Amino acid sequence: MKKKWIVGLALTTLVLTACSGGEMKEKSGKKETGKVSQVIEISSPAPISTLDTTQTTDKNTFTMVQHLFEGLYRFDDDSTPIPGLAEKVDISDDGLTYKFTLKKDINWSNGEPITSNDFVYAWKKLVNPETLGPNAYLLDNVKNSQDIRNGKTDVSELGISAPSETEFVVELTQAQPSFLTVVSIGWLAPQNEKYVKEEGKDYGIDSEHLIYSGPFVIADWDSTSDTWTLKKNKEYYDADAVKLEEVKVSTIKDDNTGINLYQSGELDLVRITGQYVAQNKEDKGYVTHSDVANYYLDFNKAKDLPTANEHLRKAFAQAIDKKTLTENILNDGSKPLNGLIPRNLYANPETSTDFREFSGDYLEHNLDEAKKEWNLAKKDLGDKVVVSLLASDDENGKKISEYVQSQLEDSLEGLKVEIKAQPRNNLLESRTKKDFEMSLSGWIAGSSDLDSYFNLYKSDSSYNYGEYKNEEFDKLVNDAKTVNANNSDKQFEDYKRAEEILIKDNAAQVPLYQSASNYLINPNIKGMSYHLYGDYFNLRTASVSE
Numbered sequence: 001m002k003k004k005w006i007v008g009l010a011l012t013t014l015v016l017t018a019c020s021g022g023e024m025k026e027k028s029g030k031k032e033t034g035k036v037s038q039v040i041e042i043s044s045p046a047p048i049s050t051l052d053t054t055q056t057t058d059k060n061t062f063t064m065v066q067h068l069f070e071g072l073y074r075f076d077d078d079s080t081p082i083p084g085l086a087e088k089v090d091i092s093d094d095g096l097t098y099k100f101t102l103k104k105d106i107n108w109s110n111g112e113p114i115t116s117n118d119f120v121y122a123w124k125k126l127v128n129p130e131t132l133g134p135n136a137y138l139l140d141n142v143k144n145s146q147d148i149r150n151g152k153t154d155v156s157e158l159g160i161s162a163p164s165e166t167e168f169v170v171e172l173t174q175a176q177p178s179f180l181t182v183v184s185i186g187w188l189a190p191q192n193e194k195y196v197k198e199e200g201k202d203y204g205i206d207s208e209h210l211i212y213s214g215p216f217v218i219a220d221w222d223s224t225s226d227t228w229t230l231k232k233n234k235e236y237y238d239a240d241a242v243k244l245e246e247v248k249v250s251t252i253k254d255d256n257t258g259i260n261l262y263q264s265g266e267l268d269l270v271r272i273t274g275q276y277v278a279q280n281k282e283d284k285g286y287v288t289h290s291d292v293a294n295y296y297l298d299f300n301k302a303k304d305l306p307t308a309n310e311h312l313r314k315a316f317a318q319a320i321d322k323k324t325l326t327e328n329i330l331n332d333g334s335k336p337l338n339g340l341i342p343r344n345l346y347a348n349p350e351t352s353t354d355f356r357e358f359s360g361d362y363l364e365h366n367l368d369e370a371k372k373e374w375n376l377a378k379k380d381l382g383d384k385v386v387v388s389l390l391a392s393d394d395e396n397g398k399k400i401s402e403y404v405q406s407q408l409e410d411s412l413e414g415l416k417v418e419i420k421a422q423p424r425n426n427l428l429e430s431r432t433k434k435d436f437e438m439s440l441s442g443w444i445a446g447s448s449d450l451d452s453y454f455n456l457y458k459s460d461s462s463y464n465y466g467e468y469k470n471e472e473f474d475k476l477v478n479d480a481k482t483v484n485a486n487n488s489d490k491q492f493e494d495y496k497r498a499e500e501i502l503i504k505d506n507a508a509q510v511p512l513y514q515s516a517s518n519y520l521i522n523p524n525i526k527g528m529s530y531h532l533y534g535d536y537f538n539l540r541t542a543s544v545s546e
Contacts, residue, residue: 036544038245040525042269043252043261045394046424047226051218052204053189054126054133058428059444063535064249065186067230070214072100072119072168073184079532081180085114085190085213085237086168095175100168107235108192109212116162118190125191128155134462135187135446137455141179141481143171150460174485177349181447185534189213215242215540226251230539243527243543253394259520268522271536273396277332277518287519288333289530292445294342294453295334297404297510300437300466306385307437307466311377313507316438317363318370319411320404326513329403333516338364340499342514346448350488355450359496362503363510367411374412386416390430390439393421400512401440431465442515447533450495451481457502457509468508473501 046060053069056062074084083089085106090099106114123142126133127149139145143159159171172179182188195203195211202209206222215236221228230247233239250267252258258270259280272280280286297316299307306312322336335343338361347354378385391401398421405417417438422430430436446452454477455461457468480494502508517536521528524545529538 036546038243038544039248040244040246040268040522040542040544041248041250041266043250043258043267043271045251045253045271047251048221048223048228049425049428050204050223051207051210051221053186053191054122054131054135056187057134058424059536060424062186062446063537064218064230065189066214066531066535066538067216067247067540068210068212068214068218069186069189070236071183071186071189072102073180075184075529075531075534075538077529081184084184089180095177096172098170098172098179100170102166102168103237104166106213106237108195109217109233109235110195111235112192112195112211113165114190114192114213115165116168117165118192119168119188120160120162121193121196122191123160123188124155124158126187127158132462133187137458137461138182138187138446138452141172141174141176143173174482176485178448181533182449185446187446215239216247241541243541244539247539255395262520268525269537270520272518272520273332274330274399280520283520285520285523287521287530289517290333290344291515291517292342292345292532293442293515294337294340295400295440295442295512295515296337297512298431298439298441298466299508300434300439301468301508302434305437306381306387309377309380310507311373312381312385312387313510314363315370315373315377315412316408317503317507317510318366318373320407320510320512321365322512323365325400325403329399330513332518334513335516337511337514338362338503339511340453340503340509341450341495342445345445345453346450348488348492353492355492355495358492359499362500363507370411374415378414383414384416385414386418388418388420388437390420390422390427390436392424392427392440394424397421397440404440404512434465434467436465444515445533451477454480454495454498454502466508468502468506470501470506470508473498476501 049061070084072086073081076082086100087103125131127136136149144157147153161169207218216230219229261267262270301308326334343356391397456463459469476494476498480491484490527541
């Protein structure tokens with residue numbers, strides 16, 4: 001039976017957090033032996049997928065990774081890259097050579113020194129075809145990297161070197177102003193070659209088979225865990241700045257459960273969505289932040305599937321009322337999105353124009369046009385069409401998928417949408433195996449690079465789960481980050497045309513909305529950071545006050 005959606009009914013939202021009403025009983029921060037306890041309990045909407053930094057993809061996992069594995073640089077409270085394990089960097093005048101000097105006396109959590117060779121090993125592991133990571137494309141601008149990951153050049157030719165144990169040199173093919181942002185995220189954190197090889201297949205399978213370079217270590221975790229604990233890393237070079245002794249984490253998918261635990265004092269941080277945001281905006285622990293994120297419908301374009309039909313995809317794109325979705329279903333600060341790139345990702349440095357404003361909107365809600373495209377689709381597919389929709393099994397995924405199902409079935413005669421709900425980690429596996437027709441997906445900026453979004457649909461991208469292929473799109477994206485990388489106006493024109501091909505001409509993706517993150521956080525917790533990239537929140541300098 002189709003569900004009818006009432007405008008004004010507030011349901012759920014995308015991925016983040018909010019805070020809840022009511023009085024919260026005190027728990028964390030209790031005085032023990034005259035001091036305030038620096039132990040807190042928080043929730044995560046999904047479990048950790050992997051702690052091998054070269055293989056990590058989802059932001060829930062990256063939020064933990066950013067606490068466990070520090071790299072050359074890290075983010076300050078304003079999301080500006082600042083030295084992490086590096087003491088400094090010297091950049092050549094042409095912007096092509098980065099010479100990092102590591103801090104003295106930096107150690108792994110087992111007491112072993114961290115050296116420049118640990119970065120050489122991890123970066124080569126990321127791009128080596130035998131151990132290729134999904135984020136290997138991030139190093140495409142490093143000399144020979146793209147040819148290496150495509151099997152054309154040996155990994156020994158990667159444009160990185162370690163002249164000494166404290167020096168790490170990177171050679172780029174094009175100047176890249178965002179490079180320090182990219183190296184501030186855990187995907188380029190070091191790995192100790194000796195330790196990784198000694199552990200063999202056991203490396204990273206649980207908390208006992210890992211060593212850490214960040215402010216925390218993890219305990220009581222394996223790949224099946226719904227709970228784990230972050231503990232202060234005593235070997236961290238800036239351990240004095242880390243005030244929290246323990247952070248106990250539980251996976252909680254249901255907002256109402258998390259809110260009840262927060263209100264009873266059993267949780268100090270919970271992310272909330274939908275109607276719970278509106279209900280708890282007056283809570284003194286409520287925190288909200290706009291995400292640099294695109295939540296969208298993706299399609300498998302394999303020839304034997306209905307979603308390979310371009311007219312079907314264009315019909316779907318114009319049949320969904322995104323304004324009602326964001327204002328009445330999500331009601332959490334999310335905004336409609338009609339392009340690949342979210343607002344505030346990147347502005348032209350010459351004109352200060354945000355790319356979203358520059359490129360404009362594509363395939364906006366228009367039922368008349370949707371029905372025209374649908375009639376064209378049915379000429380190829382028949383009068384009755386069934387399409388499956390892959391979505392996460394949490395509350396947010398359920399409500400958004402049901403809204404999309406209702407919008408499409410009510411608007412397009414003869415269409416049936418079957419929802420397939422899966423846990424988030426299973427959903428990612430299904431997408432990776434291309435075992436889907438249509439899926440609800442999201443991409444949150446890992447850096448300010450426009451290319452990180454366009455890379456999702458390049459022909460050779462490991463993230464191109466729907467097998468989109470367009471030679472003109474590939475060329476435009478490649479030109480934007482190479483031959484036109486130093487000409488902002490030409491680069492923007494390349495990316496604009498590429499976005500037009502992807503969203504308007506081919507409807508390879510249907511952007512739905514740019515999300516917001518809403519939290520309920522114990523007001524006694526001070527010093528948290530909310531970065532634009534890498535993590536949802538960061539507890540490096542957080543503490544519990546009286």
